[in-house]
Amino acid sequence: MTATIKDVAKLAGVSPSTVSRVIANSSRISEKTKKKVRDAMKQLGYHPNMIARSLASQTTQTIGLVAASSNDLVFQNPFFPTVLRGISEGAHEKQYSLHMTTGKTEREIYEDVVKMVQGRRVDGLILLYSKVEDPVLGYLMERNFPFVVIGKPFKHVEEITHVDNDNFRAAKDVTKHLVDLGHERIAFVGGNLNFVVTVDRVLGYEKALRDVGIEMRNEYVVHEEFVREGGQEAMKELLSLDEPPTALVVADDLMALGVLNTLNEIGMRVPEDISVVSFNNVMLAEMSRPPLTSVDINIFDLGFESARNLIQMIENPKEPVKRIIIPHNLVKRDSCGPLEFSNPNQMVQF
Template identity: 65%
Template sequence: MAITIKDVAKLASVAPSTVSRVIANNPRISEKTKVRVREAMVELGYHPNFIARSLASQSTQVIGLVLPSSSDVFFQNPFFSTVLRGLSEGAHEKQYALQMSTGKTEEQIYQDVVNMVQGGRVDGIILLYSRIDDEILKYLRDRQFPFVVIGRPCEWEEEITHVDNDNYRASREATEYLIRLGHDKISFIGGNKNLVMTMERLQGYQEALKGAGIPIVPEYVRHDEFLLERGQEAIQGLLLLETPPTALLVTDELMAIGVVNTLTKLEVAVPENMSIVSFNNVFFSELARPQLTSIDINIFDLGYQAAKSLIQMLLNPKEPVKRIIVPHQLIERVSCTNVQSLKK
């Protein structure tokens, strides 16, 4: 015979409604009672029927995740696996599941979102990116469907809850760090120009150069997808310039690894002949040879705060719009050196 909520309630000496509230992790139930009910559930081998709960509450307990249009970037770049861990932990705390979009093109991903929303498959959605002129964001806003963006929205910033870093400031600080080391030939290797993050980091880089009276050299600015091979292609082009840079600001760790690998093959020593500051501070930073100086943007917390914020919206539709800025930190390692050493 199947174990029911009534059986759990009897063993825990509580009402069946209390068991239901414990399963939903209702904050009004004391921790002492939660522990007693959960111990009874384990002892009896009781497993909640979440499908039945969803039908009763008109809630799926599922959050939809919208990935970037390039699946290569998502599956290869450790940024996304780290942010996914944060999302998973934030969702798990309130017993929500995650459902990812599976389309490979922008059109397919857009249709995935429509199916999620109109099919009632998810309670809310998290966009794992912020793109200029994004049709998905417009669709969700027009339908007044609950959603959160990781990154600063290009439009309607004051109307949309989002979790982000101060990308402008982080990039400016990283560039100023290289300038203090004496570099005045600094290249910017960034991501897709349609990403708001990329443009904010580019602006920070440019403002740091202007503040130091260093001319902005258009040829020093390169944009591409956050992939290993794109970093390789970017540095190859930069080294062919009549006056190559002596320092690089690479806005993604995977691209930075591609840069380092190419420099090693070409016998351009880091940091003796080229200084590098990267972004993200994932495990690649310490595995690289040499270890990379990197901007730690607390990726896990980006995901965790996004999940937490969306669930708060779902539990309280009157939850105010939030702009959550996750702090960053420059982690110094050994991929940078003073420009004077390059002249010896």
Template identity: 50%
Template sequence: MSTIKDVAKLAGVAPSTVSRVIADSPKISRKTKERVREVMDELGYYPNVHARNLVNKATNVIGIIMPSASYAPFQNPFFPEVLRGITAQANEDKYGLYFSTGQTEEDILEEVKEMVHSRRVDGIILLYSTTNDPIIPFLLKEKCPFVVIGRPSEQYEHVVSYVNNDNVKAARTITEYVLLLRHERIGFIGGRKDAYVTLDHKEGFEQALQAAGIEINPTYIVYHDEIFDGGEQAVIELMAQKTPPTAVVVADDLMALGVLRMLTSMGYRVPEDISVVSFNNVLMSELSAPPLTTMDIYIYELGFQAASLVREQIASPLMEAQARIVGHKLVRRSSTSRRID
């Protein structure tokens, strides 16, 4: 097995120069870098990244914190897609990912503490944002670089970096679209109650109704987990009412698929009897029957930007907190139609 001294000898440079080439030091000329790298390839020499990281006190690993298993995150296509964006950025910068596997929120907090105290990771990305989350104050206290996908509470919005959509505006826009189709009895199926994305969706939904002069009916607002079964259970609650809604705004495409299946089993036609809109624009929304009208929130870009931002924080520990807002776009398909009385 070749050593750094072997590379230096064949390249005609000092071992310290080889080390600087491996670290991509700007003090080394491009010509020298090319020569040293050619020799490394010729000898099959690969630098000991682990040893170098020990010297640099870095791991080149980012911790990825998923919601607790009780919310079945891997059932929802949002998470594989956001991880695809994170992984793409990780591959560019050649760093690894370390995933949390907590079954409960208490387990997750303990795992995050272990990650930080044992210095297993250089930084952390939180894939969710909820009220009263103890992880954010812990990471701030430990001065560990981290980024939230979603938004922090108002208390932390100026000290925590995050990547998010304008979820209030997105929900208002999609509700306004349903209103333009002449629907007035509109249901809202939200995700978990303590998630900021749910709170923002509800705010945007209510803003649109209030602007249209429509009274908000609290019995038309229900909450369930963002999974297929959650959509089924939610639509049962709504359609069991004496005067059910003629349209529903659903927090998530996977939930919306559950809504569609349950409506079909009840004998309702979509969109003739009831219109359905949702959020995320994952692949299954286009393949559903009928294809879903949904709000594309560019999930891949959320992940890519979060990974880029946490790397910037790691490189510049004194960097001020940043907020990056990813756009959204309404994708009109066949699950909506104009209300005909």
């Protein structure tokens, strides 16, 4: 026989209304009582009817996730499963479920968001990206709908709760690391300039060069997709230059893997012939050959904090706007070496 809320209340020694408040995770109930009720629910195998609860409370207990695109290129990148794991854990703590957009184009994504908002399918949204121009963000602000951005908004920064790294500082730090190793011909391999993270990292790279009086060369800045093939294309372009770089700042570990593959194919050694530093510090950075020096941006924490802060906004509409900066650190491995190890005049024919 299926257990009821009254059965849980009887076993826990509380009233049915207290059980309901525990299910709703009410702050009015002590942690001791919550544990007692949850233990009784587990013992009886009781699972609350979330649909009925949503109808009664006018909430869905669901968070919507908006990716820049649902195409295969996006999900090839290890960043996304890691950030989703953080979001999932943050949502699970408060018994929220997740609903993700499936649109492949900007128009489809926008229409998905409108359906989720106007159909009250979710209580709030997390944007897994930040673009220079994004109609979704404008729509959400106009509707005054709860949302959090992973990344720094390009506009209205003081009006939007967002969770981000200091990407300007991180790129400046890694470029300085290469400068300290004696490199001056340092290239930047970035993603799409419509993403704010790319803009911030380019600016940090440029600032590090200016600080030590190194002229930035336009031909040393290349932008491709955040996938392995993007790194391969960028590498071919850079090594075809009359004066190829001796070091690379690559905006993503997956792109860096493409860089390493291309260098290996043409017989160039890392770091003896060229140094490579990257971002994200996902598992493949440690497993690549050689292991990549990479900036750990604490991806899981980006996801966890975005979910936690969105739920705070949902449950308290007066929650103030926040800017949460997740710290970064440079993990030094074997892909960077001093300039004297490299052969700056090596040219490659493709």
